[in-house]
């Protein structure tokens with residue numbers, strides 16, 4: 001039977017019997033070995049496949065907590081600013097809780113499928129004329145008025161939920177890995193991992209991998225100019241690695257064609273860091289944060305081209321070899 005993340009990790013989460021469990025079966029995601037990549041790069045790589053969460057990204061781990069606590073507190077509505085995945089997750093969990101969700105997206109800067117997903121899930125989606133940072137500031141201000149609970153990663157319950165990925169990894173490996181490698185957008189996930197590392201008393205370093213040109217990177221999930229958790233990322237002692245969009249694309253294609261995981265471009269940033277030798281350790285866990293189907297525009301730009309062929313076996317055999 002599917003176990004809710006809140007129930008599985010109840011002992012280490014700030015919940016009580018009074019907390020309604022708003023769940024879509026998040027967490028308990030696969031930890032996949034990566035034999036071909038490991039051999040090619042000379043390091044034992046494990047892939048935490050967070051795209052298998054209910055809305056296709058790791059955001060669901062935090063959102064089950066944020067929305068459950070908002071429901072416990074009798075929230076009238078939830079609000080967030082989002083580059084896409086927080087929006088879809090907030091919309092799904094709010095629908096599940098029967099609470100309205102308001103989502104602010106920076107105009108024109110969010111992958112199309114994420115907007116479709118969020119709209120389908122019944123959230124009020126408002127495109128803000130401005131960038132992510134401006135949208136977040138506005139959401140924060142509105143939340144201070146007390147009508148809307150902010151479910152961005154500044155909401156501390158988000159990090160509490162997200163930290164459970166580290167518990168799962170350590171439990172499944174039976175020991176702490178030598179490195180956690182994750183993409184770095186706002187830094188909420190880095191600070192969540194740091195919380196779990198502290199609680200478990202392990203000393204595994206985190207590598208937080210950001211795009212060289214943050215405000216314009218093709219990896220829209222980490223297209224954040226001013227990371228809101230920069231101070232706690234620094235306090236956590238995370239190693240910050242900066243990679244170019246070309247490196248992200250190369251890693252993204254390699255992960256898909258070598259291990260069969262089609263992720264979002266942002267999720268491949270960690271592999272880009274490993275490929276350039278920026279990550280120390282023999283056994284590393286790479287968190288694959290979101291699903292490739294979330295951003296098919298990006299995929300269409302970089303995937304090998306389509307070819308046309310007649311419905312003829314000889315022509316097909318010839319074309320397949322080309």
Ligand SMILES: *Cc1c(COP(=O)(O)O)cnc(C)c1O
Nearest residue numbers: 085185186187188189221289290
């Ligand atoms: C949110 C998100 C990130 C960035 O995570 P932060 O906690 O903002 O650093 C990276 N990849 C995907 C797919 C995301 O949804």
